[in-house]
Amino acid sequence: MxxxxxxxxxxxxxxxxxxxxxxxxxxxxxxxxxxxxxxxxxxxxxxxxxxxxxxxxxxxxxxxxxxxxxxxxxxxxxxxxxxxxxxxxxxxxxxxxxxxxxxxxxxxxxxxxxxxxxxxxxxxxxxxxxxxxxxxxxxxxxxxxxxxxxxxxxxxxxxxxxxxxxxxxxxxxxxxxxxxxxxxxxxxxxxxxxxxxxxxxxxxxxxxxxxxxxxxxxxxxxxLKASEKFLNKDLAFAHTGEANPWYYEMxxxxxxxxxxxxxxxxxxxxxxxLSTFAERRAQLKDIYDLQFGDIGDLVEPLRIEASIEPVLHLYPLLIDFAAIGKERASVMSELREHGIGTQVHYIPIHRQPYYVEQSGAFDLPGADAYYAKALSIPYYPLMTDLDAERVARTIKRVLGING
CATH class of the missing domain: 3.40.640.10 (Type I PLP-dependent aspartate aminotransferase-like (Major domain))
Structure with missing residues (x-):
């Protein structure tokens, strides 16, 4: 590694x-x-x-x-x-x-x-x-x-x-x-x-x-320590009418x-x-947007409306693993061997066994479709421009995509 x-x-x-x-x-x-x-x-x-x-x-x-x-x-x-x-x-x-x-x-x-x-x-x-x-x-x-x-x-x-x-x-x-x-x-x-x-x-x-x-x-x-809200008057107040200084109520x-x-x-x-962190995240986003923005439908960067100015916490790619012919787990493993850590955010909560038992099965195809393609790639302010370019280059190579 x-x-x-x-x-x-x-x-x-x-x-x-x-x-x-x-x-x-x-x-x-x-x-x-x-x-x-x-x-x-x-x-x-x-x-x-x-x-x-x-x-x-x-x-x-x-x-x-x-x-x-x-x-x-x-x-x-x-x-x-x-x-x-x-x-x-x-x-x-x-x-x-x-x-x-x-x-x-x-x-x-x-x-x-x-x-x-x-x-x-x-x-x-x-x-x-x-x-x-x-x-x-x-x-x-x-x-x-x-x-x-x-x-x-x-x-x-x-x-x-x-x-x-x-x-x-x-x-x-x-x-x-x-x-x-x-x-x-x-x-x-x-x-x-x-x-x-x-x-x-x-x-x-x-x-x-x-x-x-x-x-x-x-x-x-x-x-509660506000004397005007106390309910137990006998415990709360001294004979003088002053609230006891140690007193509190639940x-x-x-x-x-x-x-x-x-x-x-x-x-x-x-x-x-925060402004420094946000600016650096925006710069990294621009690099990834450029690297992944025009390589076709197999790999798509996150879609953001023009009315939104995001400070992204994660940078997910939507990858059509089925069309590429590689399972996500094998792609993640191969990227890791090249020094690139990735993660999936998130497994849809309605698929968790606990909630299936509690609430029954939900048919939520939009979330399932997003989950099937999502892969979060390295994205944090300590990264250099060269780091981001290396990430993009390695992902394209592992996926077999030119661009």
């Missing part, structure tokens, strides 16, 4: 990131300290939201979003099948039944038509829907939001791939993914292979003050989904470099 191995994704940690974390470790707070709120404020400003709540990972963020929306047993939630498991699991943890929405076979995205079809397939009114900005490409949020409003569906954007992505709404205005312009909440992941990282981490953004307070409450065991079940200060310090340091 080549010594210069290029994985499909990789974090970029600089000495300034390390120095920031080291300074935090030498300080007074390792968790539940001031760095958490500082990062939350910075993140909200970057994505154009009123509030941000940082949590321990992206899956937790999806779970908290469902809890904040009061989704529970007996409710129905819609999730796109073309995503990571967490997009469905977050709602299902609350007891909700999941109805899966199909995807556009060229982009993997949920569409207004597949969203409407999922609503019609549900046995009763849908409480909440998660829509995923897969790969960093944006869903048609204005139209999805219009349909959701018609059916009183709480809409949550899964933007775990899409930090930095913008799109134009129907009026031509630029909307930042994360501003929650067309949704109740937006969820991000800060896993190591994402655009920025905090090791493991997640963020929920919203502009709804009630959702914001509920998210913070549920993030930390449901512990009025509903919450979770320990907090993030540490040093993780937030790392994420804040990374956030300052």
């Amino acid at each position: 080549s010594e210069n191995f290029l994985p499909y994704g990789r974090h970029w940690i600089d000495e300034d990131d390390i120095a920031a974390v080291a300074e935090c470790l030498r300080g007074d707070w390792l968790t539940t300290g001031p760095a958490v709120e500082v990062f939350e404020a910075a993140f909200a400003e970057v994505v154009g939201a009123r509030y941000a709540v940082v949590v321990s990972n992206g899956t937790v963020a999806l779970h908290l979003a469902a809890l904040a929306a009061h989704v529970g047993a007996g409710d129905i939630g819609i999730a796109p099948t073309m995503s990571f498991l967490a997009s469905a699991n977050g709602m299902h943890y609350t007891g909700a039944e999941i109805v899966f929405a199909d995807a556009d076979p060229r982009t993997g995205l949920i569409t207004p038509a597949t969203f409407q079809a999922a609503i019609e397939q549900a046995a009763k009114p849908v409480k909440m829907a998660v829509v995923v900005h897969l790969n960093g490409n944006a869903v048609n949020m204005p139209e999805i939001a219009r349909i959701a409003a018609e059916h009183n569906i709480i809409l949550v954007e899964d933007a775990c791939h899409a930090l930095g992505t913008t799109y134009r709404d129907g009026g031509g205005a630029v909307v930042k993914v994360g501003a929650s312009r067309h949704s109740a909440m937006t969820v991000f992941s800060l896993h190591p292979v994402k655009t920025i990282t905090m090791g493991e981490g997640g963020v929920i953004t919203t502009s709804d003050p009630l959702l914001y307070e509920r998210l913070k409450l549920l993030r930390s065991h449901g512990m 009025q509903e079940l919450g979770f320990n989904y907090r993030a540490s200060d040093f993780a937030c310090v790392l994420a804040h340091s990374q956030l300052r470099k």
Whole structure:
């Protein structure tokens, strides 16, 4: 195997990131300290939201979003099948039944038509829907939001791939993914292979003050410290009428989904470099678009609408393995021997045995078609132009394609 191995994704940690974390470790707070709120404020400003709540990972963020929306047993939630498991699991943890929405076979995205079809397939009114900005490409949020409003569906954007992505709404205005312009909440992941990282981490953004307070409450065991809301007056207050300084109350079940200060310090340091990361990702995208954009239908780059300015997390190719006459597994193995790491994003969730048992079989041909062709190739800011050109050249050679 080549010594210069290029994985499909990789974090970029600089000495300034390390120095920031080291300074935090030498300080007074390792968790539940001031760095958490500082990062939350910075993140909200970057994505154009009123509030941000940082949590321990992206899956937790999806779970908290469902809890904040009061989704529970007996409710129905819609999730796109073309995503990571967490997009469905977050709602299902609350007891909700999941109805899966199909995807556009060229982009993997949920569409207004597949969203409407999922609503019609549900046995009763849908409480909440998660829509995923897969790969960093944006869903048609204005139209999805219009349909959701018609059916009183709480809409949550899964933007775990899409930090930095913008799109134009129907009026031509630029909307930042994360501003929650067309949704109740937006969820991000800060896993190591994402655009920025905090090791493991997640963020929920919203502009709804009630959702914001509920998210913070549920993030930390449901512990309430606002004296005007205490229910147990005998325990809460001294004879003077003042609230006991140690007192807290749990009025509903919450979770320990907090993030540490040093993780937030790392994420804040990374956030300052978001524009640099985004610019480099765009440059690599341009190289791949040029290399794969005109070699025929056997290999196609990701299709992105002109109204979208993506910061891609992944760069998938759609490869017609059947027409080429090679199985995907053998192509991946051969590429690996040449030092090129690849991955498949994702196995459609509706194909997972657990959900087949829970919800029955779904016929979602768009997602199946996308899955059959998808292959994520190396794509991360530390790559050089020569790295990207080598990736493209090697893929063409392994597939037997001239171009």
